[in-house]
Amino acid sequence: MHFDEPLSLECGKTIEQYDIVYEAYGTLNAAGDNAVLVCHALSADHHAAGYHSETDKKPGWWDICIGPGKAIDTNRFYVVSPSNLGHCSGSTGPRSIDPKTGKAYGPEFPMVTVKDWVRYQKRLADLLGVKQWAAVAGGSLGGMQALQWSIDFPDFVKHAIVIASAPKLSAQNIAFNAVARQAIMSDPDFHEGRYYDFDVVPAGGLKVARMLGHITYLSDDAMGDKFGRALKGDKLNYDYGVEFEVESYLRYQGESFVNRFDANTYLLMTKALDYFDPALEKDGDLSAVLKDIPTKFFLASFTTDWRFSPERSKEIVKALTDAGRDVSYLEFESNHGHDAFLVPMNHYLDAFKSYMSNIEVSA
């Protein structure tokens, strides 16, 4: 979808025109009120459900929750899943050509925030004929978008589904992002973000950033169960090669990420996370921000998630109950850490489905 109307961004800059790539599943009803916006997290994209071809190894990132008879039932709901502005999978981002210069934006691509994303998503909704989102849903950074939607366009969002998320990043969260960015920016192939001009990518830096991120997505238990201290070979070599299975796994994760993701986009996405703080204007009082909104909330967290722990979700729940808003909050036992929201677990999927099936939409 091409947008010609300039979008002025929170950072003060304006993007004159942009493209947004999205996937949609199901059918929009005549009243335009059965649409569900699915928001992706840091490294996922618009491909949220199903397979593109028979050779695909994996379905879309939230396929466990989206489809006929699933929590976000495509027999009832019209599901819209865009790739965010700044991303590298088809929507306009740092790798796209800046029409002003005829070259890739690179580091000139403006900083985009969760608030900015909500604004282009609103335009997308209008163009698609959506009158009101039956729900805006997402995990992690996606959940932040759902929360921001309820604040910025409260009457447009009946339900916000906020899973494994947080009301803002902690110092530790920001610190991890800062290290990831440093890894990318100190790669000699980074060229201050203009690496496209040199026909290289800061592969080493992006790989390290992803490896670091990946550690924060898993729990100590999950890593222990999966790898323990298992060796890659049959004995210790006393050198700096890959000796333990966990090292091999992380390297593989890092390398496969480099093949599909753009370093500048990674920088942007981590900054969007850092900047997210919807209560900033009210001196940190999220409850005051949420006071008069009609949106109903469903929040969930997972016990071993230490990136956005249950305590972080509870901060949002507290703000909502203080504000007297409708909210349900569930805490699921899982040893999958932050990634648990992408893992099929019956209790999680059943609860999510129960909540979604109670959302009323026109025939």
Added chain:
Amino acid sequence: MTSLRPELQKICEWIEPGSRVLDLGCGDGALLEWLQANRHITGYGLEIDPENVQACLTKKVNIIQADIDVGLSDFDNGSFDYVIMTQALQALQHPNKTLSEMVRVGCKSIITFPNFGLWKHRLYLATKGRMPVSKNLPAQWYDTQNIHLCTVSDFETFCKDEALSISKRDFVDYTHRSDSLMRLWPNLLGEVALYEINGQINAK
């Protein structure tokens, strides 16, 4: 209302329409569902058991999965018109702490519990010399969740000691009978005790 168990029907009569209610250990959410539909209350249920939580979601009851024993620190003083806790007092780790949290968070608190002073329990203990087991307290001493059972007299003494004022009380048995004899000798005849307490008499 007939679908609710007797003591919950009594509670429904006590709740002012349009109130803000917090139900601790709300089970499958039946009370909140009824109050939402018929008394237009708003509020939340707190429940820890996953199956009950799931039942609440199905009933469209706002449910917050939490452990009452961990406390109500996420709720501000006087933020609810009623804090209700039915048949959970005796299963808490620290019932005294929870009660003081309830009266902090709620303008009024409603508590129900099985009266251990019931004549049947006394008779059982007196004649058999063993911990009473009945239809309503079916578990054996070693696997019961009811670790802090009390009698009507115990509870009222506690309220007096803690300066909690009792604004309403009633007693029922499991057939919903609530006769005058039961009200005359509640500690002997009351099977389930219901209390509405009004926070500290002298606000501390």
